[in-house]
Amino acid sequence: MISSEPISIGHVLHQETNQVVLEVVIPGPQFAFLEIDGTFLPLYLEPRRDLQLYMGSTDPTSIRFEGPSAIANGYLAKAHAIRQRAEQSAGRHYTQLSLTEFTTHLNAVRGQYERLDQTVLAKTNLADSLKEVLSARNQVSLIFIQQNYVLAHYGEKLSQVPDPLKAVVQPPLFNSRFVRFKMSEYADIAHIYVSYILRSLLSSPKMISDSTALAVDRFIQNSPYSLAEKDYLRAKNCYNWLTITGIIPATDQLITQYKASFPNSFYLSTLAQLYQKWSALASGQPAPDFYGVTPRGDTLALSSLKGKVVYVDVWATWCMPCRAEFPQANQLQQQFSSTPGVVFLYVSIDQNQVAWKKLLQDDTHLTGIHINQASVEQAGSLWKPYLLISIPRYILIDQKGRIVQANADRPSSGKVAAAIQELML
Template identity: 25%
Template structure:
């Protein structure tokens, strides 16, 4: 239903992968001297001999690092030496896992019910691990709310769409977006309070959308480059932000010069002197097509007041592209190189999902991103007085 719902997929980076993505490798154990880490735990409902697995979060999956067994009291212990602080998963099964942060010198204590570990575990001795737990619980709560409410909103949205009630569709969309943003705002607040944590770096590069949180992410990256310059999480966040820097609010939008429907190249800079909405979309993109009526409404209202739209299509089929333009009444400027996700403009602007949009002032500076419906109209009303 909603274009922003895709950002919930970031939740999988922290929760879904923790439950499912495990790579079987030969367990390895580091040194056990005082400079290394120690993770001790006590699990309820864990008979003596229960296996406990420790896995490190790699780039795309968890990699097995060690295995321990519980004693008659449900206690277990991992010790070792690490090259740097990292995110780790402790689990008794794929359904029963907890996330912690380990680093040399850390003494982490974990406890919980072996049969309900995700919802019962507590962790002490590691501020980073406690932060990770708080963020995980926040995201889990947000996800549960979405799962409970979204089916009803989806049904109402479909009914409104079938009846052609645009106002109702927009109201339902605002409800869903507000619900989704609650959890994200709380996570952003926690990150803002912990700018030197590797957890914050991971969350900003893999869980929250760094494009929507660029100022916060850039600030955290700056502090981490000073405090932990060699951390893989610092490097990952810095690399994630680099392509976004060119399209940050206040910067001059990079040039786009692709073919219009008539076959002639139409440079973005040819529209200087007007407020321009760069609209990334495609004929095959359902959320894009559902958003088009809102864009048409804004265009019809402000096209005579110094406003233009520069549509960049991620289509590959020319006929389908042109048919969608006509069917949806998109009577503004259009370009495409018909390369789909390999679009040169999409690569330049770092577009990972559509619909996506960027609003430029008459000098070509970026003044807004991903404005939809009433938000777009409100922004245009404020600048086109």
């Protein structure tokens, strides 16, 4: 629940024409999603209880459920249909609406959820505790919609959020059942709160640094949250920063402080798993090989550059923060233009190779070695081995093909030249 990564909990046990049997092993009641051809359908599952789905299409309102949890799943399907419709208002995404339009739209969606509770949930014989969680899930979805709207319109000026949306910059409502039932929607709003809202409130968007992680942690510690809330939010902060930065002194300090406060936390195992993944990318570890296609159509691998210091820049033509670094990257290359033992490797993840090649021709700052990986899932991709979640991303590798920094400083930091020079000594 502190991770936003999807976890597979079932596999196909038996398959025939028009019939698939899935076996799912879970420790207790929980929410999950069934993926069919890229469409995700929410489910409520209970241990040792069968659930049958009869589908004419992936439209959630057309699905018929049978089994002990059929009523809960029928309700979920209707709530999911409301949530899908909430994405648009009069042909526009809700983030494109004016504040007045958005408020009207939000109230309309809230009204649909309330009518669903009155006409369906209130008339069922479900346990009150389950009714509460099902209804709360809708409220969490409303918070998610508001968070996205606030970030789209006031992302760098959260202090200017208008009164109708002020509650969004406050801590999200917490219920231990959200965690126990593995409500991914709650994980989403907690992620936005810790990763974007708190971070923006505690630092300038242009000055976010490693110290911001510790500032967020101190803020949570000193706030009047319950112990359960502090446990969850601090764990979420640790996980988010470890995901972004990898193992650095700031994340080590963050995790050490968290462990001291919650030595028996439920979330420690998830943190340990991510920490172990990043340990494989620690300084001195062999750099996982990857390869891509050059503008001429040849294949080039990282391993072919062994014997040289390699500064890797992962980017795309549509990534404006990536492109904003190119002038500084070019200046950096000029510093080492007479040093044959240093190469600058640009790895584009553009699916549109025509756009990639055109930019290489048009942008005079884009010197260096260039390869393209059109899919993060393709063979030889660096996305998973290097635990990428976003771009730009920079990696520094030494002459022996070992990692120096798996999450290196960007060209504009002013720190890269010194790091490269140190490797040349």
